[in-house]
Every structure is written in C-alpha cells, then in structure tokens.
Amino acid sequence: MDYKKHIEGLQNNSYKDFRVLYYAYAGNLYGFVFGLVKSNSLAKDIVQETFIKVWTNRRNIDANQSFKSYLFKISQNLVVDNFRKQMANPVFENYLDYSEELFTENDIEQHIDFDMFTKRLEMAKHKLTPRQREIFELNKEQGISVPEIAVRLNIHEQTIYNQLSTAMRLLKKEIGIFGFFFFSLFFN
Amino acid sequence: MKIHIKDLLSKYIANNTTQYERSELSALTANLSDAELGDILSDIWQDYSHKIRPSDFDELIERLQIKPEKKALTVIKLITRIAAAILLPIFLISQVYLYTDNKKTHAFLNQAITVNVKSGDVANITLPDGTQVFLNSATTLSYPANFGFEKRNMQLNGEAYLKVSKNPELPFIVDTEYLKIEVLGTEFNVTSYDYLEVVETTLIAGSVQLTTKGNNSQFLVLSPGEKATYDKESGQLTVNETTTHFETAWLQGDLVFRSANFTQIINKLKLRYGVDIEINGGKYDADLFTGSFKESSVYNVLKNLQIHYNFTYTTGTDDRIQIQFK
Structure with a gap:
C-alpha cells in the first residue's frame, strides 16, 4: 500500500492523514511490541509514544521512504530498552514458564499477558504463609539465589527449596483457577 | 549467530519457545549491543505482518492535543447553522404543541355537531362547505365536525331544504332513517319526519341519487321538478311530478x-x-x-x-x- 499521499498530508498537519496512518500501522506495531514485552500496558505505551513522535516530527518524515521502517527507527530505543528490562525480570521469567505450561496455542490474543499475570500472582500470594511468601519474593521476584537466601534467613537450603516448590504449586493452582475463570468468561 | 538469534527472537515473539530456548535467548541478547539487537529486531519487524487491536486513537489525540481540522465556514453554511440553531428548538416545541393540539382536534372532529330546531321555529344554517340548509320546525340536523374534509355527510330528521355547493370530488350525502340521498350540487327538499308515513324528496335543480335503506335496496335518480316519495310501511319508492314552489313554500313561511x-x-x-x-x-x-x-x-x-x-x-x-x- 502506498501511504506517500498520507505522509505528505501529515506533513501539512492533516489530522485525517494522521488517522489513516495510525490505523494502518498502530495495530501492526502493537503486535510486534507485545510479542517482545508480553505486556498490554507496556506495548500500548510504546505505540502511543511512537505515534506522538510521528506527529511531533511530522515535518522531518521522508515521504519517499518506507513508513514502516521509519516507525521502527523512532521506536527502536524504547522497544530494545523495554525488552531488556522484561528479560531481566525474574517474575517475567516465571510468567513465560507459566504461559508455556498453560497455553499451547500460538495466538497471543488468548494469552494472559504479563500485566494480568502479575495481578493474579499478587492475589495468589495471599494464599501463602508469610515464610513461603518471603522466600518466593526473594527468589522469584528479586532473583536472589537459594544459597544467599539461606544465609540471609539463616535456614537450610533444602528447606528453602521445599518451601519454594510448595509455594509454586499453590500459586500455579491459584493462577490456574483465575485463568480458567478468565477463559470461561470469554469463551463460553 | 545473528540468524540464530533472529530465529529465537521470532519464535519468542510468536510465543513458541521452550524454557531452554528462552534462557539461551536471554543470555545471547544480553551480550548484544543495543544497535545490534535493534538491527535484528528491525529485520523481524520488516516481515512482521500481524495486526493486533491498536491502542486508542482518541487517547493519543488527547495526549497530543490535536483536533480535527475545521474547514472555514462559508457564509451560507454559517447562516444555515445559525438558522438551524434558532429553528430547531422552535420546531421541537411546536411539534410538542401540535401533538397535544392534534389530540384535542381529533377529539373535536369525532364529535358531531347537532342543530335542533324546536317546534314553531325555522332555521337557516350554512355548512362548512358553503351549503345552505333551511331547517323546518322540529328538525334535527347533525354533521361531523370534520364535515367537508373527507366527505360531506349529514343526518336529518325532519324537513330541510338544501342548496348544496358544487364539489364533484366530495359527494354530499343526506342520511335519513329510510333514505340515503346522494347529491353532487343541487337544490332539493327533504321531508323525513318520524310522524309522517312517507319520506319525500323533491328536486329543484341538479340531480340527486336516492337509495333506500334496509334489505331490498331501491335506487333512483331524480330530475328537477320530480318528487320521490318513500312509503315507510310498504317500502315503495315512487316518483311524481310536482310543483316545486308548493314543495318549498315553507321556506317563505x-x-x-x-x-x-x-x-x-x-x-x-x-x-x-x-x-x-x-x-x-x-x-x-x-x-x-x-x-x-x-x-x-x-x-x-x-x-x-x-x-x-x-x-x-x-x-x-x-x-x-x-x-x-x-
């Protein structure tokens, strides 16, 4: 599709052309960014920021170049930063493990996104004992290793492993129930 | 290596990685510079064609505080808008009034207007269509309030002389207990008193059609100077020549x-x-x-x-x- 006309319109402050470009590319960019950060709120923010840049830099856009390439050029820093942040987040790792276990389909629309997962995790954590919760948060959320926790809390490593596995089983069960509830709402 | 990372990333974006692949990806991307990672992502982006519900455009517009451009109004458009702004409330209010008024009008139109002439009196009335009616003593004439709009019909008990206004589209109908008289614009005299054994219709000018009511309906057309007499007991409708002056003498008292x-x-x-x-x-x-x-x-x-x-x-x-x- 040729959006040259609309890019030129955009350069002349055309609201209409801006809207055309938005609806042509925002969904595409959203899908790509969501694939990387797995979070609706993050993906949405990045898309919004990107199109704000499109508007504010509209006069410098080259109408003869690919608009799709241009979009990534201006969003690249945000995308890379957020992707790295997510990859470094232990909870995100939990989330990915959890989704792999629960969802086999490739359709990301059906997945609980990372935002939803963290919300449910917070709720599920109320089912844990204070000690289970403490160990879970130290290890799975802050990424502190089991030997280090053992030193900090002055308990046996094996106790920590036992507590962690109990906590994980409980949480999976809890989030799973929410997950089931979530799906029954949408697919019944 | 770059191709391998691209592969892993593509699989990751499509939620199609194993736990092992994810830790591999995590380790590999951590070692890439932002520019290197950006290049790989750019490649994947070029081939990425999925579209997922876009975020809210209205929200974006609000954040940017840009508004849809407004075209300059032409003078005519401006006048039209001002006129609309003024006329719309008036129109709405008048509609409400008309609606309530219509209900009243309907109630009024469904009413019959009755003229009752007492014994010893005579009356002369003009109907809404201009038809002149002279009513003899002890005569009751009634017609609907919407007389002349859809049809011209009236009911008569007694004696009346009618000068019917011409209107071919709206036949004039006089209903008596025994006879139905249909007129197109004429002068005629009707006598239909309860106490008389006969109903008489005398035509002075024009033409009228008479139809008797009841099972054996009889039909006849009168010519000027003719008098139709209907015998209530035998049900016979007969026509005689008559002196019209004599028939309408009551008009002169x-x-x-x-x-x-x-x-x-x-x-x-x-x-x-x-x-x-x-x-x-x-x-x-x-x-x-x-x-x-x-x-x-x-x-x-x-x-x-x-x-x-x-x-x-x-x-x-x-x-x-x-x-x-x-």
Missing part, C-alpha cells in the same frame, strides 16, 4: 299540506306553531287536504280548516287547543 289527513295536519300545526292540540271524537282521517297557508296564527289556520273539516275548537287555560268533531 307558508304552511303547506300535500294530501294530508287531519292527524298529519294537526301534527304539523303543533310543530309549526309550537302549540298543544288535542283531537276528540269522530271520523276525520279519510278526508285528505292539500293546500297552503300564509297565516301567522294557528287560529286563522284552524278557521280555514273548519271550512273543510267539520269541527269546533276551544282553548283551555293551559293553552291547549281542544278540537271537537261533531
């Missing part, structure tokens, strides 16, 4: 009798002069009387009738006239 028996004459006198008359004794009905009186007093009429019929009359204290046959 004349009292007209056409082959009337004595009871009919007295009944007419009662109506015309609004008096109470009582007949006592004797055989008097066989003798029929035809004639007209210009008298203004019931006593002068009675004196004239005494020549034809053999009777005496007295007036009591209660204004009741007593007729005594010899």
